[in-house]
Amino acid sequence: xxxxxxxxxxxxxxxxxxxxxxxxxxxxxxxxxxxxxxxxxxxxxxxxxxxxxxxxxxxxxxxxxxxxxxxxxxxxxxxxxxxxxxxxxxxxxxxxxxxxxxxxxxxxxxxxxxxxxxxxxxxx
Amino acid sequence: xxxxxxxxxxxxxxxxxxxxxxxxxxxxxxxxxxxxxxxxxxxxxxxxxxxxxxxxxxxxxxxxxxxxxxxxxxxxxxxxxxxxxxxxxxxxxxxxxxxxxxxxxxxxxxxxxxxxxxxxxxxxxxxxxxxxxxxxxxxxxxxxxxxxxxxxxxxxxxxxxxxxxxxx
Numbered sequence: 001x002x003x004x005x006x007x008x009x010x011x012x013x014x015x016x017x018x019x020x021x022x023x024x025x026x027x028x029x030x031x032x033x034x035x036x037x038x039x040x041x042x043x044x045x046x047x048x049x050x051x052x053x054x055x056x057x058x059x060x061x062x063x064x065x066x067x068x069x070x071x072x073x074x075x076x077x078x079x080x081x082x083x084x085x086x087x088x089x090x091x092x093x094x095x096x097x098x099x100x101x102x103x104x105x106x107x108x109x110x111x112x113x114x115x116x117x118x119x120x121x122x123x124x
Numbered sequence: 125x126x127x128x129x130x131x132x133x134x135x136x137x138x139x140x141x142x143x144x145x146x147x148x149x150x151x152x153x154x155x156x157x158x159x160x161x162x163x164x165x166x167x168x169x170x171x172x173x174x175x176x177x178x179x180x181x182x183x184x185x186x187x188x189x190x191x192x193x194x195x196x197x198x199x200x201x202x203x204x205x206x207x208x209x210x211x212x213x214x215x216x217x218x219x220x221x222x223x224x225x226x227x228x229x230x231x232x233x234x235x236x237x238x239x240x241x242x243x244x245x246x247x248x249x250x251x252x253x254x255x256x257x258x259x260x261x262x263x264x265x266x267x268x269x270x271x272x273x274x275x276x277x278x279x280x281x282x283x284x285x286x287x288x289x290x291x292x
Binding site: 061065073082088092111 | 159169176180184187188189191192195196198199200254255257258259261262265266267270272273274276277278279281283284287288
């Protein structure tokens with residue numbers, strides 16, 4: 001049996017991608033800060049330039065609707081994640097796996113219909 | 125050898141960012157430290173050979189759950205002027221509860237060493253791959269998987285019911 005590939009060689013592409021992604025962001029941000037002209041004025045440093053004058057602070061309670069949309073997003077996000085291991089083994093699991101996933105999706109669709117019928121995604 | 129260094133690095137990052145999450149006065153900074161902790165824990169999953177779990181951990185926890193936490197912070201009234209002072213009694217009780225939880229966790233970690241859940245001699249390194257996970261999940265753990273959809277449904281109904289009470 002051949003020796004197992006080392007951890008570094010196994011993940012080298014991912015490490016390279018992460019280094020390039022982070023490096024690009026850091027370099028562009030550093031360069032723009034270094035070379036960009038800085039002429040600050042009172043109006044420019046306002047929270048909303050050319051906007052409505054700011055009243056109070058940002059720490060006021062927001063509507064619960066944002067939270068509802070976010071929590072529904074998380075639920076469907078996790079649902080899709082369950083499909084990855086199933087899709088990889090799609091042929092091996094065969095018809096049984098298909099039925100399995102359909103019953104899983106069926107209940108999720110019941111939930112989706114409930115959400116839409118209750119108007120949970122309507123904003124007003 | 126390299127993985128050992130990575131392990132120590134990730135452990136330090138995880139512990140320090142977790143401490144930063146607790147000690148930060150600003151809740152948004154707490155959330156950002158928690159994201160760093162999640163990334164470090166995802167790195168640990170990678171080291172343990174659980175690649176799928178690591179990817180899911182980043183997507184779901186560092187991505188979606190963190191947005192949820194930010195919305196929770198947005199819903200709270202966080203004006204510094206109105207910050208309530210906790211009484212000594214509350215502080216003592218929370219310290220006690222946290223201490224008991226820590227004792228339980230230490231006991232569990234000690235026990236895993238006794239049980240020898242992971243035997244390096246027979247451990248299959250490909251166990252954490254998506255393919256293996258799928259085979260186990262959709263054959264052996266069929267019922268829990270189907271029950272998860274019921275859990276999702278109840279979570280949806282609960283969230284909609286709690287936030288849309290006027291429609292009931």
